[in-house]
Amino acid sequence: MGDNGRVTQETGARRPNIYDVASAAGVSKSLVSLVLRGAPGVSPARRAAVEEAIERLNYRPNRAAATLAGNRSRTIGVVLDDYRNLWFVGLLSGLHEQFAPLGFRVAVADPSFNAHLDRTPVDGLMSLRVDGIVIATEPSEEMFAALDVPAVVAGNRDIPVPGADVVANDDLVGSRLAVEHLVGLGHREIGHVTGGGGAARLRAQGYEAAMRENGLRPHIKEGQGLTMESDGYQASLKLLDQNPSLTAIFAANDTMALGAAGAARDRGRRIPEDLSLIGYDNSPLASANLLRLTTVDGRNEEVGAGAAKALLDRMKDPSAPLRTMLVEPELVIRASTAAVTV
Numbered sequence: 001m002g003d004n005g006r007v008t009q010e011t012g013a014r015r016p017n018i019y020d021v022a023s024a025a026g027v028s029k030s031l032v033s034l035v036l037r038g039a040p041g042v043s044p045a046r047r048a049a050v051e052e053a054i055e056r057l058n059y060r061p062n063r064a065a066a067t068l069a070g071n072r073s074r075t076i077g078v079v080l081d082d083y084r085n086l087w088f089v090g091l092l093s094g095l096h097e098q099f100a101p102l103g104f105r106v107a108v109a110d111p112s113f114n115a116h117l118d119r120t121p122v123d124g125l126m127s128l129r130v131d132g133i134v135i136a137t138e139p140s141e142e143m144f145a146a147l148d149v150p151a152v153v154a155g156n157r158d159i160p161v162p163g164a165d166v167v168a169n170d171d172l173v174g175s176r177l178a179v180e181h182l183v184g185l186g187h188r189e190i191g192h193v194t195g196g197g198g199a200a201r202l203r204a205q206g207y208e209a210a211m212r213e214n215g216l217r218p219h220i221k222e223g224q225g226l227t228m229e230s231d232g233y234q235a236s237l238k239l240l241d242q243n244p245s246l247t248a249i250f251a252a253n254d255t256m257a258l259g260a261a262g263a264a265r266d267r268g269r270r271i272p273e274d275l276s277l278i279g280y281d282n283s284p285l286a287s288a289n290l291l292r293l294t295t296v297d298g299r300n301e302e303v304g305a306g307a308a309k310a311l312l313d314r315m316k317d318p319s320a321p322l323r324t325m326l327v328e329p330e331l332v333i334r335a336s337t338a339a340v341t342v
Contacts, residue, residue: 005331016057024053045264050202051253058184060126060148075105076311077125081137081197083110084228086283087300091154092137094304098312104131120148132311135161138198148236150314154307155300156198157324165314166324167306169298171199174329175206178250178296180332183214185274186340187248193235193260194252195227202281203252219243223259232259240267247340254279254286256297261291272338282332299327
């Protein structure tokens with residue numbers, strides 16, 4: 001059906017169309033089209049009336065119709081969970097590598113984007129008329145409802161998004177690499193600091209499974225539910241205070257590992273002489289001379305490139321079967337891990 005008769009699958013209510021916007025604003029359909037295209041020549045008063053009607057009705061243009069009309073924005077939206085999370089550096093590099101030669105721009109948003117309007121970052125990106133969206137955070141049902149363009153989920157695979165392909169590193173395998181490395185160095189008392197989010201949950205599951213397979217007892221602590229430096233610090237203090245026999249800590253990401261290093265310092269534990277430390281993501285932080293962190297490389301740039309390719313394929317053929325692609329992680333050994341000393 002056309003824009004006049006589209007019905008939402010979730011509620012059964014007809015979605016507002018361009019004629020509804022025109023009626024609410026007291027203008028013609030063609031003037032609404034001019035405002036949507038950002039065309040000049042519309043008076044400030046009429047433009048404001050149309051924009052207010054669009055906001056009040058929560059109207060979004062029919063993306064398929066816009067594409068058929070050649071009205072593409074050549075913009076890809078990317079939803080991140082937190083700009084401070086360094087794994088996005090590699091992801092965005094991989095996305096840029098694929099999109100830039102094709103003339104696509106990238107617009108990035110996090111949960112604070114349009115938060116004052118009680119809208120999800122997907123809503124905000126849709127208002128920019130993006131041609132596709134990469135969801136690089138834990139998806140929510142609110143995001144599902146807002147999606148009206150091809151989408152791919154990058155880095156998270158435990159919450160499926162209807163109609164979206166998935167590209168991620170294999171977190172379960174990566175956690176096993178970390179534990180096996182520490183066990184191979186003679187460590188038996190190995191703790192894990194983690195936080196919220198699907199990738200962190202999978203890494204915690206992989207850690208626990210690998211520990212039990214080696215006949216070892218898991219020790220898992222969270223900070224405030226995130227995977228930031230302060231969370232790693234707080235969770236590591238708990239681990240070290242409650243389990244003084246720990247000789248190693250595996251962190252859910254490199255940023256949390258930095259917090260763990262601070263906790264070790266404050267408890268008089270030297271790295272790696274008294275405590276081995278391993279992170280995840282192989283972010284720029286891991287290779288810094290101050291830390292020289294052993295870490296699991298999730299090959300985030302490849303995840304980004306794979307997500308871009310999957311989205312481009314989905315834009316060409318929306319009816320193609322859904323795919324999940326897992327990138328094999330690698331262990332990068334630096335100076336923060338060492339054999340247990342008797």
